[in-house]
Amino acid sequence: AQRVTQPEKLLSVFKGAPVELKCNYSYSGSPELFWYVQYSRQRLQLLLRHISRESIKGFTADLNKGETSFHLKKPFAQEEDSAMYYCAARGAGGSYIPTFGRGTSLIVHP
Amino acid sequence: SQTIHQWPATLVQPVGSPLSLECTVEGTSNPNLYWYRQAAGRGLQLLFYSVGIGQISSEVPQNLSASRPQDRQFILSSKKLLLSDSGFYLCAWNQDRGLGELFFGEGSRLTVL
Numbered sequence: 001a002q003r004v005t006q007p008e009k010l011l012s013v014f015k016g017a018p019v020e021l022k023c024n025y026s027y028s029g030s031p032e033l034f035w036y037v038q039y040s041r042q043r044l045q046l047l048l049r050h051i052s053r054e055s056i057k058g059f060t061a062d063l064n065k066g067e068t069s070f071h072l073k074k075p076f077a078q079e080e081d082s083a084m085y086y087c088a089a090r091g092a093g094g095s096y097i098p099t100f101g102r103g104t105s106l107i108v109h110p
Numbered sequence: 111s112q113t114i115h116q117w118p119a120t121l122v123q124p125v126g127s128p129l130s131l132e133c134t135v136e137g138t139s140n141p142n143l144y145w146y147r148q149a150a151g152r153g154l155q156l157l158f159y160s161v162g163i164g165q166i167s168s169e170v171p172q173n174l175s176a177s178r179p180q181d182r183q184f185i186l187s188s189k190k191l192l193l194s195d196s197g198f199y200l201c202a203w204n205q206d207r208g209l210g211e212l213f214f215g216e217g218s219r220l221t222v223l
Contacts, residue, residue, distance in 0.1 A: 006153075009151055032210050034210070034211070036212070043214050043215065043216045043217065044148075044200065044202075044214040045214065046211045046212070049210075049211065086153065086154060088212075090210045097142075097144075097156070097159060098204075098210065098212060099156075100146075100153055100154040100156075101153055102151065102152060102153035103153045103154070
């Protein structure tokens with residue numbers, strides 16, 4: 001079954017500390033992976049996607065096919081990074097319906 | 111540019127009353143449309159999706175239904191609300207082609223009393 005797992009419901013760090021939000025997936029073939037973010041009182045929006053290999057707001061995510069992981073990382077957390085983060089996957093080859101993880105709430109303390 | 115509108119933003123309804131949440135997408139044609147429910151600790155639960163007018167697929171059995179009367183309109187309904195229907199509902203869209211990104215509405219907070 002297609003599944004996206006985010007093992008941590010809550011991640012609490014201090015400003016300036018490194019952050020890693022974990023995501024593991026179980027998908028046949030080569031899925032497309034995404035991270036979405038929801039800041040307080042804002043709509044859920046895309047943060048980054050693995051095929052773009054981009055860094056957004058200092059966040060990066062590397063696809064590890066061997067470990068079937070797509071962890072989100074930032075070397076130095078900022079208070080404005082506090083938000084809800086969702087990992088999502090979509091099957092390649094025409095399966096357009098994304099599957100979301102349960103989400104991780106990141107709290108960055110001053 | 112494409113936009114997605116969802117309303118009402120907040121709704122308080124008594125148990126047993128009907129429900130209608132509406133979602134409209136502008137600036138694109140033939141989008142895939144989705145209704146999700148967002149619950150703390152449970153993430154995003156896909157309720158319904160639609161690939162075209164009149165085509166609705168349900169992911170979970172429940173007290174809710176969905177309809178797509180027009181290409182860019184998606185409606186979430188219930189004939190009789192239950193307490194357990196309370197929650198935060200999100201409408202979203204994407205295209206089969208492209209990079210697969212989902213675009214979300216601002217959400218509707220439903221409280222059933």
